[in-house]
Amino acid sequence: MEEFNLHLTGDIHAITAANNLVAAAIDARMLHEATQSDKALFNRLVPSVNGVRRFSPIQISRLHRLGINKTDPASLTPQEVSSFVRLDLDPSKITWQRVVDTNDRFLRKITIGQASTEKGQIRETGFDIAVASEIMAILALADSLEDMKNRLARMVVGTSRSGQPITAEDLGVSGALAVLMKDAIKPTLMQTLEGTPVFVHAGPFANIAHGNSSVLADKLALKLVGRDGFVVTEAGFGADIGMEKFFNIKCRASGLRPSVVVLVATVRALKMHGGGPNVSAGAPLPAEYIDENLSLVAGGCRSNLKKQIQIAHLFGVPVVVAVNVFKTDTQAEIKLVCDIAKECGASDAVPCHHWAQGGRGSVELAQAVNQAASRPSNFQFLYDIEMPIVEKIRTIAQKVYGADDIELSPEAKAKINYYNQQGYGSLPICMAKTHLSLSHMPDKKGAPTGFVLPIRDIRASIGASFIYPLVGTMSTMPGLPTRPCFYDIDLDPVTEEITGLF
Numbered sequence: 001m002e003e004f005n006l007h008l009t010g011d012i013h014a015i016t017a018a019n020n021l022v023a024a025a026i027d028a029r030m031l032h033e034a035t036q037s038d039k040a041l042f043n044r045l046v047p048s049v050n051g052v053r054r055f056s057p058i059q060i061s062r063l064h065r066l067g068i069n070k071t072d073p074a075s076l077t078p079q080e081v082s083s084f085v086r087l088d089l090d091p092s093k094i095t096w097q098r099v100v101d102t103n104d105r106f107l108r109k110i111t112i113g114q115a116s117t118e119k120g121q122i123r124e125t126g127f128d129i130a131v132a133s134e135i136m137a138i139l140a141l142a143d144s145l146e147d148m149k150n151r152l153a154r155m156v157v158g159t160s161r162s163g164q165p166i167t168a169e170d171l172g173v174s175g176a177l178a179v180l181m182k183d184a185i186k187p188t189l190m191q192t193l194e195g196t197p198v199f200v201h202a203g204p205f206a207n208i209a210h211g212n213s214s215v216l217a218d219k220l221a222l223k224l225v226g227r228d229g230f231v232v233t234e235a236g237f238g239a240d241i242g243m244e245k246f247f248n249i250k251c252r253a254s255g256l257r258p259s260v261v262v263l264v265a266t267v268r269a270l271k272m273h274g275g276g277p278n279v280s281a282g283a284p285l286p287a288e289y290i291d292e293n294l295s296l297v298a299g300g301c302r303s304n305l306k307k308q309i310q311i312a313h314l315f316g317v318p319v320v321v322a323v324n325v326f327k328t329d330t331q332a333e334i335k336l337v338c339d340i341a342k343e344c345g346a347s348d349a350v351p352c353h354h355w356a357q358g359g360r361g362s363v364e365l366a367q368a369v370n371q372a373a374s375r376p377s378n379f380q381f382l383y384d385i386e387m388p389i390v391e392k393i394r395t396i397a398q399k400v401y402g403a404d405d406i407e408l409s410p411e412a413k414a415k416i417n418y419y420n421q422q423g424y425g426s427l428p429i430c431m432a433k434t435h436l437s438l439s440h441m442p443d444k445k446g447a448p449t450g451f452v453l454p455i456r457d458i459r460a461s462i463g464a465s466f467i468y469p470l471v472g473t474m475s476t477m478p479g480l481p482t483r484p485c486f487y488d489i490d491l492d493p494v495t496e497e498i499t500g501l502f
Contacts, residue, residue: 002498004190009200011139012101012130014184018177019133023098025173026157027112030089031121038078041085046073058172087170088160091123095459096157101130105479128476132208135177137464139184140202140214141253148185149178155463165422187217194359197224206236207435208476210245210466215254230369237435239263239311240400247315248382249428249466259373261312261319263346265305265337267297267329273445274299282483292330301340303446307438309344311400316378320368321349347372385426389416392429393455393469401438403453412469415458419467424460433471440472
């Protein structure tokens with residue numbers, strides 16, 4: 001498990017390198033354009049080698065997008081040369097940020113370009129957590145090397161001063177990105193402690209990205225298990241985030257349709273949603289979560305669990321509730337969860353003891369899933385992809401989260417208008433929202449109602465092919481708590497045994 005959670009697959013390192021290469025390319029290009037004439041730029045971008053100038057294939061692609069169907073550098077007019085060499089990026093409209101795979105709140109907003117060598121090219125930018133990179137989403141949604149390469153080329157990094165979107169291909173960097181990602185696109189085959197094969201691939205967070213493992217891993221797994229086999233694929237966080245995005249984004253991209261939703265619940269989480277006290281990381285659990293408390297369990301089941309089951313049913317897929325049993329759970333609490341889940345429309349609800357007993361602790365769950373999968377389902381998407389962006393956001397807010405309506409900031413409204421002008425209006429929606437509540441308010445547990453969902457900003461991941469609204473105060477770079485878990489992590493220098501990761 002330690003190797004699995006450290007550097008084993010290398011996917012995040014490749015994504016970080018590729019993402020930051022794009023960022024470096026953006027700032028370098030802006031510097032060179034600001035300090036050189038058209039002629040000097042052209043001579044450097046298309047150098048004479050042994051007396052011959054040639055466009056590279058990616059430069060010819062840019063010429064074609066500009067409507068210039070020429071392949072001889074000497075044949076370009078001065079105006080064509082200027083159009084070719086100048087991306088003319090607007091520094092205030094750069095949408096691409098650097099990433100790092102460390103929770104570091106002080107990188108959320110930074111100033112770059114302060115060295116004298118950067119000749120006054122100073123601007124504000126910031127870092128996101130590496131898994132929030134659009135390249136991570138592309139890795140998870142691509143179904144081939146060619147598809148990934150095309151998606152990387154389409155990534156929009158900013159806007160020119162004339163209002164045109166600038167892509168990674170315009171920067172000339174997309175081929176290099178594909179090279180950096182050529183091994184990351186291959187899923188890593190591992191196994192459970194009991195020898196069951198597992199594909200480990202990608203990891204976009206569900207609160208700030210689409211939160212699902214890769215399309216490629218799913219398709220490979222389906223081939224390996226055969227017609228009568230089962231593939232279990234995880235959607236991060238709750239039905240309101242990971243599952244909604246699994247259906248509306250991943251299923252559209254892959255063409256795959258699931259047979260069953262397995263909704264995982266714990267007695268402790270349901271107690272919190274039923275009105276239990278707050279829990280702080282590192283602090284002892286309040287007694288309510290350790291001692292039997294049927295009223296809190298019932299409150300959580302009839303609010304949050306009921307709503308999660310209803311969300312799954314919006315997509316026409318049967319639901320099996322898996323109760324992940326903790327040693328402090330009582331039989332009465334477990335039975336109450338199963339009974340209420342079935343009352344609320346679950347096909348079945350079963351206690352699972354896999355943590356303590358391994359595979360044999362989940363035989364009952366496997367049987368329930370097998371039975372549910374044999375029933376007819378009526379899969380459907382939540383919204384038509386051609387609906388206006390605002391209406392797609394409103395549909396998710398009202399039908400999934402339980403909001404009365406949405407409220408768009410002036411910036412969000414302006415972005416929607418711009419995306420519509422650029423032809424991005426028919427993309428699915430990837431909401432960036434807290435995972436701690438069905439609403440945008442982390443402290444509102446259960447199934448909140450009577451709230452208006454605030455959309456602070458809206459961004460576009462054109463390579464990944466989705467629009468992502470930022471809900472409320474959602475941050476794309478986490479911060480470290482007062483006592484981070486690194487206090488407990490150590491390495492034995494003799495045995496190389498790692499302690500404290502789990």
